Amino acid sequence: MNPLFSAIGRGLANYLSKPRPGYERLSRTSLQEVMDVLQPGDILLVDGNSRISTAIKYLTQSTWSHACLYVGASKCDPDEPSLIEADLTQGVIMVPLSKYEQYNVRICRPVGISDTTRDTIINFARERLGHVYDLRNIFDLARYLIQKPAVPNRLRRELITFGSGEPTRAICSTLIAEAFLSVGYPILPEFIRVEDRKGQQVTIQRHYTHYVPGDFDLSPNFRIVKPTLERGFSFEKLRQSMARDVEFDEVTQS
Numbered sequence: 001m002n003p004l005f006s007a008i009g010r011g012l013a014n015y016l017s018k019p020r021p022g023y024e025r026l027s028r029t030s031l032q033e034v035m036d037v038l039q040p041g042d043i044l045l046v047d048g049n050s051r052i053s054t055a056i057k058y059l060t061q062s063t064w065s066h067a068c069l070y071v072g073a074s075k076c077d078p079d080e081p082s083l084i085e086a087d088l089t090q091g092v093i094m095v096p097l098s099k100y101e102q103y104n105v106r107i108c109r110p111v112g113i114s115d116t117t118r119d120t121i122i123n124f125a126r127e128r129l130g131h132v133y134d135l136r137n138i139f140d141l142a143r144y145l146i147q148k149p150a151v152p153n154r155l156r157r158e159l160i161t162f163g164s165g166e167p168t169r170a171i172c173s174t175l176i177a178e179a180f181l182s183v184g185y186p187i188l189p190e191f192i193r194v195e196d197r198k199g200q201q202v203t204i205q206r207h208y209t210h211y212v213p214g215d216f217d218l219s220p221n222f223r224i225v226k227p228t229l230e231r232g233f234s235f236e237k238l239r240q241s242m243a244r245d246v247e248f249d250e251v252t253q254s
Helices: 003-016 031-037 051-060 115-126 135-146 153-159 172-181 214-218 235-253
Strands: 043-047 066-070 081-087 091-096 104-110 191-195 201-205 222-225
Touching: 031 104, 043 214, 066 115, 066 172, 081 172, 104 214, 115 172, 172 214, 214 222
Parallel strands: none
Antiparallel strands: 043 066, 043 104, 066 081, 081 091, 104 222, 191 201
């Protein structure tokens, strides 16, 4: 990409990364509770509120607009850098969990992998620290922001060209997808049906650049981890506790 387009891309990146008003965090789970259940190799999905997040969620028809790979933390501290992500303006970097304190998040855990395989996936992502964000993806998303396309839901995802595929460039979901596919870990079915330029349905092999954040949520091979359930949530215990609280209030008010 020549210097002019690089400069335009950086300007678009700064514009697209600006937050939008009216965002609401629905989860009441504390950040420390999330940190306590995270395991290396987990994927953290984020429901962002930036302009680019809005575009990704619209075009992919998903709640999730960003994905990070948890690589571990020595102190189990939300302020310790422990997530690898492809940031719009800074490229592939490590960030702390506390960066997403004000956002809705979801933990997706790969099932049935060995410690060796997990370490290979994490090392794959670590080796890409410092790579730049794929500016081609920014231009593709900017087309949506200029004018929302009036197309059926089933075709919206196809409006995104998922990056250039260059080895030193990345976007959040393709970076993580490439790491898992490097060891052969299945995310979604290997082959997909798409339309060619003549409108004919053809079958092609899914490339790592075809993945979006919501695919890890949809994958049958990732388990959704919820901190409340991991800590042993019991409705019956909660109901008994609420009943005791009501009885205590009645006694103190009488």
